[in-house]
Amino acid sequence: MTSTLRRTLRPNTTCPQCWSAFPSADVRFIAESPTLVGDPIVGSDEPLRFLPTRFDRQGRAIDPGGAVCMRMACPVCHLEVPPALLEVGQTVVSVVGAPSSGKSVLLAAATFTMRSGLVVPGLDFADIDPSLNDLTIDLEGTLFKSATPEVPTMIAKTETSGRLYRSYRRGDLRITAPKPQLFGLARGDMRSVLALYDNAGEHFLPGAVPPFEQATRHLGVSSAIVLVIDPTQDPRVHGPLGGRDHVAALGGSSSAPGREDLVLLELVNRVRRQRGLSASEPLPLRVVVALSKHDLWSPLAPEIEDVLRGGSTAHPMRAPDGATLSRVHAGGVAFLERHLPEVLGAVRSVEPGFKVVPFSGLGRAPQRDVASGGMSIVPSHVRPTWAAVPFVVALAEALPEALPEYRFNARA
């Protein structure tokens, strides 16, 4: 590797796909010569990964077939890593929640609004490599950049395996993990790569079989967890909102009543297992409780409504400041205390510094599609509220110097 490249490399890098830490200088290159196909770790259809010994004048690696190569791969799992990762640190935020809680809609709405630059003044947020972020680009495309914005549609349920995942061989095991979605973050002097993952909710359910636990191994390295809780999955909120069927017809609820407290306890066990922590050690990560589908349950949380009504007149996408966030958090805690007390108890016991943020990824209820029986919404009607805020709060916890104005000024 040339001195120009070496100067900018960090000594170590953590792979966003298999989460192995490796010396940055050990990064493999992906062969470009058409004859060099077949890799022992990622598969026979993939180009060879190799440790370069020859370079051209610009310091670019040359593969054994003589072609110049620029794409890089992790030396352990051989999956592609963007070169930026070798130069700046990585912040991993895990999005966790039961099936149908609203994780994929949240991701689409959050990444779409963050790109606008209007959420946090001065924060640059961009794809590191659009070809690796195809999942987010697809999700955003469905709701926010549809070529047919008047035709009802909906984000599909996240499958437990398939094209949203990548696999590699480790010893005799074939390991499958969700594709990381990587974004470059920059504000002032801070530079970081944000890694996000969209898992299927089934991956987080207690009693999930071991391959599902592999798919959630980002919990072993994340600095913050956005725990998506859908209050409308709890039968106790159905009555005051007009009954279970009424709530289900508006995008809420699900066939099985959610046990969000159990999802949380399972999550904590995995975090401890994957990091080798004892049961008494505090969690080395922050938890943001993102209460989804606020459009449906807002009448049950008048304290939040009061804060929002008196809110600032800045651009509607702008994230509120720490003082407003603290008041909304207090309203969220009061709502949980009244309607989901054991969820609040479970969160409090695992992370006393948790933060509550309500949001609505769609901003309004979808409707049941007569033809397909599924839920759908007209893309031009989608107006997310606070969708990026759970991530802003998570990043303010993970990178406090870069986002000081979003730190809470009161603890729960």
Ligand SMILES: Nc1nc2c(ncn2[C@@H]2O[C@H](COP(=O)(O)OP(=O)(O)OP(=O)(O)O)[C@@H](O)[C@H]2O)c(=O)[nH]1
């Ligand atoms: N009313 C309302 N409904 C929503 C909102 N967001 C999502 N929904 C509904 O909830 C369903 C599930 O949302 P998803 O984002 O796919 O949920 P998920 O957590 O990704 O689910 P899995 O992929 O199964 O784990 C959607 O199909 C909508 O019908 C919202 O902001 N408001």
Ligand SMILES: [Mg+2]
């Ligand atoms: Mg999903």
